Structures are given as C-alpha cells and as structure tokens.
Amino acid sequence: xxxxxxxxxxxxxxxxxxxxxxxxxxxxxxxxxxxxxxxxxxxxxxxxxxxxxxxxxxxxxxxxxxxxxxxxxxxxxxxxxxxxxxxxxxxxxxxxxxxxxxxxxxxxxxxxxxxxxxxxxxxxxxxxxxxxxxxxxxxxxxxxxxxxxxxxxxxxxxxxxxxxxxxxxxxxxxxxxxxxxxxxxxxxxxxxxxxxxxxxxxxxxxxxxxxxxxxxxxxxxxxxxxx
Amino acid sequence: xxxxxxxxxxxxxxxxxxxxxxxxxxxxxxxxxxxxxxxxxxxxxxxxxxxxxxxxxxxxxxxxxxxxxxxxxxxxxxxxxxxxxxxxxxxxxxxxxxxxxxxxxxxxxxxxxxxxxxxxxxxxxxxxxxxxxxxxxxxxxxxxxxxxxxxxxxxxxxxxxxxxxxxxxxxxxxxxxxxxxxxxxxxxxxxxxxxxxxxxxxxxxxxxxxxxxxxxxxxxxxxxxxxxxxxxxxxxxxxxxxxxxxxxxxxx
Numbered sequence: 001x002x003x004x005x006x007x008x009x010x011x012x013x014x015x016x017x018x019x020x021x022x023x024x025x026x027x028x029x030x031x032x033x034x035x036x037x038x039x040x041x042x043x044x045x046x047x048x049x050x051x052x053x054x055x056x057x058x059x060x061x062x063x064x065x066x067x068x069x070x071x072x073x074x075x076x077x078x079x080x081x082x083x084x085x086x087x088x089x090x091x092x093x094x095x096x097x098x099x100x101x102x103x104x105x106x107x108x109x110x111x112x113x114x115x116x117x118x119x120x121x122x123x124x125x126x127x128x129x130x131x132x133x134x135x136x137x138x139x140x141x142x143x144x145x146x147x148x149x150x151x152x153x154x155x156x157x158x159x160x161x162x163x164x165x166x167x168x169x170x171x172x173x174x175x176x177x178x179x180x181x182x183x184x185x186x187x188x189x190x191x192x193x194x195x196x197x198x199x200x201x202x203x204x205x206x207x208x209x210x211x212x213x214x215x216x217x218x219x220x221x222x223x224x225x226x227x
Numbered sequence: 228x229x230x231x232x233x234x235x236x237x238x239x240x241x242x243x244x245x246x247x248x249x250x251x252x253x254x255x256x257x258x259x260x261x262x263x264x265x266x267x268x269x270x271x272x273x274x275x276x277x278x279x280x281x282x283x284x285x286x287x288x289x290x291x292x293x294x295x296x297x298x299x300x301x302x303x304x305x306x307x308x309x310x311x312x313x314x315x316x317x318x319x320x321x322x323x324x325x326x327x328x329x330x331x332x333x334x335x336x337x338x339x340x341x342x343x344x345x346x347x348x349x350x351x352x353x354x355x356x357x358x359x360x361x362x363x364x365x366x367x368x369x370x371x372x373x374x375x376x377x378x379x380x381x382x383x384x385x386x387x388x389x390x391x392x393x394x395x396x397x398x399x400x401x402x403x404x405x406x407x408x409x410x411x412x413x414x415x416x417x418x419x420x421x422x423x424x425x426x427x428x429x430x431x432x433x434x435x436x437x438x439x440x441x442x443x444x445x446x447x448x449x450x451x452x453x454x455x456x457x458x459x460x461x462x463x464x465x466x467x468x469x470x471x472x473x474x475x476x477x478x479x
Contacts, residue, residue, distance in 0.1 A: 037267070037270070038354070039351050039354060039355060040270075040351070041270055041274075042343075042344055042347035042348065043347075045347040045350050045351055046343060046346070046347045046350075049347075049350055088328050089325075089328060090321045090322075090324050090325035090328065091321055091325075172324050172327075173320060173321075173324065176320035176321065176322075176323040176324040176327070177320035179320070179323045180318075180319060180320040180322070180323055194323065194327070197323060197324070197327045198327050198330060198331070200327075201324075201327040201328050201330075201331050202331060205331060
C-alpha cells in the first residue's frame with residue numbers, strides 16, 4: 001500500500017458512507033442558535049457580536065441592493081472560517097481542500113453577481129470592461145483583457161482557496177514528517193524543525209482565517225460593481 | 228386552549244363507548260403540567276467546572292472515593308500507555324503536527340481567554356446598564372416630580388399668610404383713604420366757619436368805626452365857639468409861660 005502525502009486529501013468514506021457530508025455539516029453544530037433571551041452566555045454574546053460586526057463592515061461599501069446578500073455572505077464567511085480552522089486539527093479532513101467544493105461555491109456566486117449586473121444595469125456592467133482614461137489605440141486590447149479577467153474570476157476564487165489550504169496542509173505534514181524522522185537521528189535539528197513547524201502552524205492559522213475572508217471580500221467586491 | 232377542547236369533547240365522548248374512552252385516555256397523558264413558561268429559569272453563572280481545560284470535574288469527584296486524588300491521572304496515563312503499546316494510537320508525523328497545533332491553541336486560550344471573557348461580560352453589562360439607565364432616569368424624573376409636588380403643597384400652606392398680608396394692605400389703603408377724606412371734610416367745614424367768623428369780625432369793626440366816627444362828629448359838633456376861644460387863650464398863656472421858662476433856662 002503506497003502511502004503518499006496526498007492521501008489526506010482523499011474524500012473520506014467509512015464502510016462506503018461518504019463522511020464528507022458530516023465534515024461539511026460540522027460547522028453548523030458548532031454555532032448554537034441564540035435563545036430567546038435578552039442577556040446570553042459568553043459564547044453566544046461573542047458569536048453574535050462577531051457576526052453583527054462582520055456583516056456591518058461587509059455591507060458598508062455596498063448599496064441597498066447588495067444588502068440582500070448579507071445573510072449569504074455572512075454565513076459563507078462563518079462556514080469557511082470554521083472549516084479552515086477545524087482542518088488544522090490532526091487527523092481531520094478539510095473540505096475546502098477539494099477543488100470541487102470551492103468551485104461549487106465560487107462559480108454560482110460569481111455568476112449570480114454577473115447576471116444581476118447584466119440584468120439590472122447592462123450598460124454599467126459592460127462599462128466595467130474598460131477602465132477610465134485608457135488611450136484610444138489600447139481600447140480593443142483592453143476589452144479583451146478585461147473580459148478574460150472577468151471570466152477568470154471564479155477560477156481564481158476557487159483555486160486560490162484550494163491551493164492555499166492544500167499547500168498549507170501539505171507543508172505541515174512534510175515538516176512534521178521531517179521532525180518525526182529526524183528525532184531519533186539528530187534531536188537538535190529535530191527541535192529546530194519543530195520550531196519551524198510551530199511557526200508554520202501559526203501561519204496556517206492566519207492563512208485559514210485570511211483566505212476565508214478574502215473569498216467573501218472579493219465576492220462582495222464583485223457584487224459592489226454589479227448591484 | 229386545544230387541550231380544554233379535547234378534554235371537554237373527551238368527556239362527552241366518554242359515554243359513547245370504547246372509542247370515546249380511548250380518546251380521553253390517549254390525551255390524558257399529555258396536558259398535565261400547568262404549561263407556564265414564565266419565569267424562565269436563570270442561566271447558570273459559569274459553565275461546568277473542568278480540570279486542565281477538557282476533563283470535567285465530575286470525573287474526579289466520581290473517582291475520588293475509590294482511588295483518591297491520583298486516581299484519574301493514573302487512569303489517563305494507563306489508557307494512554309495502553310493505546311501506545313498496543314499501537315491503537317500510532318505515533319507518526321501527525322503527532323508532531325498535533326503537538327504544534329495544540330501548543331498554538333493552548334497559548335491562544337491562555338493569553339486571550341480572560342480578555343475575551345471580559346469583553347463578552349462587558350457587552351452584556353453595557354446592555355443591562357443601558358436599560359438600568361433608562362429606569363434610573365425615569366425614577367429620577369419621578370422623584371423630582373414628587374419633590375416639586377411637595378414643595379407646591381408647602382407653598383399652598385403658606386397661602387393664608389399671603390392673603391392676610393393682602394387683606395392688611397387693602398384695609399390700610401381704605402383707612403388712608405377714609406382719613407384723607409375726613410381731613411378734607413374738616414378743612415372745608417373749617418373754611419366755611421372761618422369765613423363766618425371773619426364776617427362777624429368785619430361787622431364788629433365796621434360798627435366800631437362807625438361808632439367812633441359818630442362820637443367824634445358829635446364831639447366836634449358840640450364844641451361851641453366860646454369854648455374854642457377859651458381853649459385857644461389858655462393854650463397861648465401856657466405857651467408864653469413855657470417860653471419864659473425856656474428863655475430863663477437858656478440864659479442860665
């Protein structure tokens with residue numbers, strides 16, 4: 001049996017039952033619904049404060065039409081952050097390392113923003129394809145370039161998230177393996193590598209949060225252009 | 228409300244045989260509490276006590292009577308070593324990754340735990356304080372109203388003093404007015420009486436003058452020429468005597 005580092009990214013199943021459904025549903029369990037009380041316990045207070053604050057910040061640059069997306073974007077953010085952070089625990093599976101899931105999130109949402117823009121304000125939406133103040137000879141080339149950039153967006157969104165998380169997890173596994181292998185042979189080097197591993201873990205925590213935030217932020221940006 | 232309906236209909240159906248009895252019996256197991264949701268029981272102040280962050284205190288209290296203080300620790304160590312020795316848990320690269328992330332998590336909780344808890348508490352306290360503020364302000368306004376009302380009542384008590392003063396004022400004014408007019412009347416009467424007195428004086432004076440004139444006239448009329456001559460001769464002789472006396476005095 002060839003054990004490779006990429007086995008951790010295989011979609012898990014147990015006795016033929018795909019466990020990815022449980023992995024995706026896990027974040028829902030971790031955020032309790034606020035009860036019908038005026039003063040709640042600490043967890044609910046902090047959670048409510050965070051979600052309110054985040055949604056407020058996200059909706060600031062958007063016009064009123066974009067506020068319809070508040071629920072979607074806030075829940076997407078919480079979902080992605082939780083999945084990313086849970087994936088850093090040992091022996092866990094991170095669903096966002098799967099390109100299928102990320103493209104499944106990115107493409108429909110991006111397409112929704114484009115269609116909304118094209119339906120409600122087609123001139124403005126098409127006008128985004130040409131930046132202001134371009135010299136006249138460059139116009140045709142620039143339009144082609146902007147169109148390509150427009151269609152690359154969902155790809156970029158999905159692949160960015162996948163690549164960041166996959167790379168992070170792989171690095172952690174590699175360096176942890178290095179520590180594991182070096183420990184009997186050269187303990188000092190192993191300890192140094194363990195220090196590197198600690199720093200890398202810190203980085204991965206940050207990356208997990210930032211990538212989720214960037215995903216949602218870019219979507220809100222695309223929405224801002226089109227709504 | 229529906230429960231009452233069921234009970235009432237059940238009661239009527241009870242007499243209709245086995246089916247009615249079933250219906251009543253089925254619903255009798257429900258609707259037994261008073262079904263009052265208020266007052267809502269309060270939340271516990273703190274979460275369940277844990278030792279070392281994950282092991283609930285109940286485990287330690289459970290094992291204490293039989294194995295003392297070190298019991299749970301021995302259990303943990305034994306379980307851990309058993310899992311290692313039987314290779315139920317294999318030490319591999321993931322162990323070091325787990326240690327790393329465990330260190331990060333424990334560091335994060337120890338460092339930021341209290342401040343996050345304090346922040347959450349502050350959020351709640353601010354909420355409660357705002358409501359208390361509203362209540363406090365309402366109470367302050369009402370208390371101020373009560374004080375003002377008491378003051379007004381005290382002022383009302385002193386109202387009779389004001390009325391007495393005013394009454395005195397008015398009485399004095401009336402008195403002054405009356406005295407002035409009395410004065411005026413007296414003066415007028417005195418003027419008239421003075422006039423009468425002056426008139427009488429005038430009469431008397433005129434009568435006196437008239438009488439004096441009349442007496443003078445009668446005296447003048449009564450002087451005969453003989454008397455006149457005699458008096459003139461007497462005057463001349465007196466004058467001569469006087470002249471002689473003067474001359475005698477002068478020569479001396």
